Amino acid sequence: MPTLQMHLRHTLAQATAVALASSAAIALALLLPQPAHAASALVLQDGSALRAAPKDAAPLLTPLTRGEALEVRGTQGDWLQVWDHRRERGGFVRAERLLPLTDGASALPELSAQLRLVRRQPGAEALGLGLAAAVIERAPADWLTGPAGAELLDALVEVNERLAERAQAAATPGQQSSAAAQAEVAARYGYPLRPVPLADGSQRLCANPEPARLLRGHPAARPDQQARAALALTRPECLSADTPAHQWAAVHAARAQALDAINLTELPGPLRNRLLLRRVGVLSSLAFSQRGTDATAPAGQALAAWTQLLPAELSDDDAPALREAALRMAPMRWAARPAVREQRLGSGQLVLSAGATPGETCLRWQHPNPEGKWLDTVQRCTHAWVHATSARLSPDGRSLVLAVQPLDGWTELWRLGRDGTVQVLPPSAAVPGLGMAEFAGWAPNKDGLQLLVAREAAAEGKVLRRFEVYGADFVQPQRWATEPTPLAAFQRSADAAWKAGSPLAR
Known part of the structure; x- marks a missing residue:
């Protein structure tokens, strides 16, 4: 001492x-x-x-x-x-x-x-x-x-x-x-x-971090003071866009360490929630930066932090942080599970393999021919993070949907067809920021099977939150609403796992 x-x-x-x-x-x-x-x-x-x-x-x-x-x-x-x-x-x-x-x-x-x-x-x-x-x-x-x-x-x-x-x-x-x-x-x-360069070429002015660093390590600091220091050190808007890709894992690991080992039980409810929301976002970003190596641990920690939130202590001021945490954490539900490279889905199988370039992943949806040999129905290669455990097969076996995450905090919904087609639904049509498009269920219909989708995004200064019903393609939703309850298809056929586990269903 x-x-x-x-x-x-x-x-x-x-x-x-x-x-x-x-x-x-x-x-x-x-x-x-x-x-x-x-x-x-x-x-x-x-x-x-x-x-x-x-x-x-x-x-x-x-x-x-x-x-x-x-x-x-x-x-x-x-x-x-x-x-x-x-x-x-x-x-x-x-x-x-x-x-x-x-x-x-x-x-x-x-x-x-x-x-x-x-x-x-x-x-x-x-x-x-x-x-x-x-x-x-x-x-x-x-x-x-x-x-x-x-x-x-x-x-x-x-x-x-x-x-x-x-x-x-x-x-x-x-x-x-x-x-x-x-x-x-x-x-x-x-x-x-501190001027911080942003992705759009502009700069943001951020606070000098030295007082927060000193306070975070001060021997007499109370938990609430440590929490305020940790929040000041981990502001997501103060991350430099000029950071090289290979350094992001170390950056997010340091941010996660700043948020760790603070006694939550001694924090007032609102401050506890703000610290947990920041933990969710930082650990989700750490998991994304470690994709391809070992992202299971930080993804699981992000989910654990989400479950410790006190809903009654959330206020209107917490809405932006709550949205960011939800959008970053949503794909962690699948990242926290053991990674799979091959899984059976109905009569077919989904296979992931390394691509021709470093960091590339190729996914193949295969079906057997009459001789029992596996043939590729769909093959697509990407540098995005493919969440294979999110795959859901349609009841008729003609479509497969899964979550694919090209950027930290931006997750698309891919739809693979037995006819060889691949459709991509982004969280919004805006320049990527924070967003999630995810499967919410399959709904039978007299005109054919319908796909239920939840989308939420915060990009280009705009917020989008929609629940949509699609037919055979992603060109235009047949119906949509800002909440799922007005849509009969969501009331009848929303996936139970989605309703229970998705932060977009909050």
Whole structure:
């Protein structure tokens, strides 16, 4: 334990050094001549004026951003004379626009109380970072490695996450916000936002991960603090699209480890659900990245996390995370089963074999000829993940459907015909994002056998959820609805296993 504490103290000291080295009032002031009783203060309001003289009519030198640190060198009436080390200029600011900082460890209770208040205020993120830097400067090592240090890191995680969300919204055309200026202040405190490249060529601004990493490994962090840190470290929207394919397994394994070993019983219901939903998604992505090797274990863990959800504690705010977890987890029902390369289906058999190129899988639906020799009715090769255990044969033996997953979180429904045809039904017609198209049952009909399909997708900013009834092809559904209950075919013939196990039937 002493070794661990020394390591954490050293890590926190490094973080303190980064924060203080970039703080205009605390670090740079030490390098310049200053009065014997120099003090520091934080800017309280965006747009506070730094003026050339202690008058409202004096020339404006520059507008200041909330959270910036200034050195206080004197007082003139209702004005404070300050020095801005970043801009290397002095001036005057109205006293009510600044928060003076008291020196010494005796200031810790007051600064900590101010940080607790500011961390809950949208728009005050840079001020929260300034207060945190002031606390770190004044705190002894044992304070930082105790419960108070964990609370400090928890506040840093919260304000960094909210600042990233505000800065991302401000980057949207037509949006105006002070978040960009506050992001610059955050960078000077040692917490620059992280631009992450996305698949469409754009970038997303994500929070600096260092406070969350420190909090996740803090010896005095409570389970709820560990959970918030783990959620901050595993945001799916902050995964870089430039990650090479061979590195995804390691990326998802690290994300899964960050979410592991947190005591669920000590978490409040909503936070427990959010952690479990993230586990479902991360473990499903890990299983996909390990396809072809050993995906059974993470797929089973994803299913186990799904079963631990508390439905009564889910809220409207959880709807996007619930949809993502459901779409990623849906094919894990088959991935968690032992892999099969050959299985009998009626009078035929479905055979999987390695293709001509690395990672390619060829599936063959075979039937015997009069001499008893197996002949290929259908043969198709793909680099997608073929979930052979999802295969379902139609009652008349003329069609076979199964789930095929070309991308992480995107699963298609393939329909093989005895006439040699292969039809592919994607989750939606949009550019692939998150989505699932799956078999929901066979329904007898006077015009022929009908196929019941459930589809759900979140792609291109749109959400699709449909339950469809198809005839002999996938060209156009004969009937569809946004819920299965209005469709008589679903009421009569929906597959029992689908109703009991599919997250799309939720």
